[in-house]
Amino acid sequence: MVTRKQHEEPIIRPDCRTRRGLELIAAQWSMLVVVALGEETKRFSQLHAQIAGISKKMLTQVLRELERNSLDKRVVYLVIPPMVEYSLTPLGLTLRELIYALRDWSERYIEEVERRRTEYDQQDKTLLQEQIMALVQQWTEAS
């Protein structure tokens, strides 16, 4: 007799590679900055203008964090007025492709998602809730 082997699902630990990796970009602005950095070298002020609504503080913070992780490169030119250019590293480019895929997914599906969200919010969940309450009633009486 063949026992259906129980699928041993791996536990997503705080220190597993998947988690450490996803944390690199699962932040408020990280992916947007990578998209903005995009194809070409950009100056700080260009990036700041391109990502509407980001503060200089946040932009600096995200760029520095990406730089720490060798995902972008920062070049300071010793000129007046000061000029700083950012560009993705080869490693950052590999990540960019995946984020582009997410961007394309968004372009394609976001409106469907939002339409469904509106429907969801308009649903009436009263009936199911009443069924559950009735069931719980039986449960508490039994125990």
Added chain:
Amino acid sequence: MVTRKQHEEPIIRPDCRTRRGLELIAAQWSMLVVVALGEETKRFSQLHAQIAGISKKMLTQVLRELERNSLDKRVVYLVIPPMVEYSLTPLGLTLRELIYALRDWSERYIEEVERRRTEYDQQDKTLLQEQIMALVQQWTEAS
């Protein structure tokens, strides 16, 4: 004479589709939950056990948000004890593939990223800093 056309970079507005889409998953736990949901239908407690360290509160919150957006489906069984199953919707499955790609990227590159981060943190930036200060000195004197 051919004037090199200035590349008009699109502005990433708060209401653009890219941004609205990325916000769906650029949260602390969202991508992890999608990965955990993975291939098969899972019960709440399974997910809670699988994602080490997540609180029930957060798990509930993320699952509900994904559900609102039609990325996962929640099925309540009216049995004792209560049982609730979650699974990705067809729409969620399309997104899952992209998140899998990010997971694979992490598996492959995260250790290189972290090694480079260590190097970065050990760098001495004193010299560059001094150069900049000298330059700024000239600047302020000139203005």
Added chain:
DNA sequence: CCGTATCCAAGGGGATACTG
């Protein structure tokens, strides 16, 4: 121009106890 420093409000998210 390219940031940093400081302050401060809003809310993300954990711990715990309780409920459907």
Added chain:
DNA sequence: CAGTATCCCCTTGGATACGG
């Protein structure tokens, strides 16, 4: 079992002013 409710801390992140 599958959540909700409450409390509360502590980080995130904006605004503003200032420095390299």
